Amino acid sequence: MEGGASGHERAVSMRSSEMGEIASGRGPGGRIRLRVGVMGNGAMTDFDPVTVSVVVPAYNGEAFLEEALTSAVTQTAPPAEIILVDDGSIDGTARIAKMFGPSVRYVAQENRGVAAAYNTGLKLASGQFVAFLEQDDVWEREKLECQLRAFQGCAAIGVVFCPVELRVEGGASKRDGINLLDGPGVYSFSDFFARNRILSCSTVMLRRSLVTELGGFREDMRLAFDYEMWLRMTCKYEARCVGEPLVQYRIHAGNLSCDENELAAALGSLKAIDIWAEVAARRKDVGKRRVAQRRKGLYLRLAGDYAQLRDRRRELEFLKMALSMDRFNPREWGRYIWRRIDPSLRNKGRWYVRRVGGRLRAWGTGGKV
Structure with missing residues (x-):
């Protein structure tokens, strides 16, 4: 609209203003002393000088990217840098990133997958902390703060x-029940x-020193590469969940399951569990029994997934693997034997059970058999 400012223009202007207000708080090496901690008594608390790098992997993300980047630029604790890694997009991703000027560092690479895009951003990041933001999600303004x-102090x-x-x-928003249960x-x-406690990488902030110590994401894993990373990190460090939902996780046609x-x-x-199974089995807080239970749960989940895809051979293969984790459980034997029966015979069996059940109910209520 003529005479008005777009969302990204307002965001860039706001970020420049905020950076100016705290410029006098810069420490050695350009680190920012953030005055962001509000205590219960209303007093302000100065953090030690810290820097935060934001890494945004993007692939054909023009539909929602501007809103995502605006939410990063307008944080109450402004990041020192925002690095957008374009993983071979063929849409307007580059144009949108460049609309933000120097506030967003645009880096293009050939399409190598999301894990590789994260790793590129991690290699370029200079902050003491790194926060991830997916291209279609939105942060609340106080997320980094x-x-x-x-x-602090942990x-x-x-x-x-x-x-x-x-x-x-196109629908109502609601809080995610999975993480809120935790x-x-x-x-x-x-x-x-x-189980994986982290729904989305957009919710995560980590110490960059951990990446140097433990390595980046595994690029040989298309999915669950993040879960493997959280297992790797929590093997040596703890993870903390803050209580408030600070991320809007967008569900749309492009990412529906x-x-x-x-x-x-x-x-x-x-695959992530298999990588860490041997370590987990030796740990007192996990042990061999819980490793077997975890594998069994995943085998049953995979059997169900293959059943949905009508791949009976793979379904039975994973049911058999689940049975091997719990050989003396009659329920698992019953499940395995039932699924081995030809589907047409199972359908006839269900019809017969429903018919007999209906007649028994009629008889029990005084009807004739």
Whole structure:
């Protein structure tokens, strides 16, 4: 609109203003002393000089990218840098990134996958902390501020994450029930081995020194590469969940789960578990029994995924693997034997059971058999 300012122009202007206000607080090497911690009594608390790098992997993300970047630029604790790694986009991703001028560092690479894009950003990042933002998600303005506060005085904390608010395109938003069930607190390797507690990389802030120490994301994993990283990190450090949902996790036609994606995610989780199974089995907080239980759960999930895809051979293969984890469980034997029966015979069996059941109910209520 003539005479008005676009969202990204207002965002860039706001960020420049905020950076000017705290310029006098820059320490050695350009580090920023952030005055962001508001205590319960209303007093302000100065953090030690810190810098935060934001890494945004993008692939054909023009639909929602401007809103995502605006949410990073307008943080109450402004990041020292925002690095957008374009993983071979063929749409307007580059144009949108460059609209933000020097506030966003644009880096292009050939299409190598999301894990590789994250790793490129991590190699370029100079901040003491790194926060990830996916191209279609949106941060609340205080996201970085709250997570920086969660790190203060806690050297054992390597990763801070948060719940999300589900933002359904064309529908109502709601808080994510998975992470809210966990609640705020500190989570260990055993907690993450039981299941992945982090719904989205957009919720994460980590110490960059951990990446130097432990390495980046595994690029040989298409999905669940992030889950493997959280297992790697919590093997040595703790993860903290802050209570408030600080990320709007967008659900839209381009990222809706389908049967193939669910299958790929389960296979990725199984690979992550297999990588860490030997370590987990030796740990007192996990042990061999819990490793077997975790594998069994994933085998059953994969059997169900293959059943949805009508791949009976693979379904039975994973049911048999689940049975091998719990050989003396009659329920698992019953499940395996039932699924081995030809589907047409199973359908006839269900019809017969329903018919007999209906007649028995009629007889019980005084009807004639």
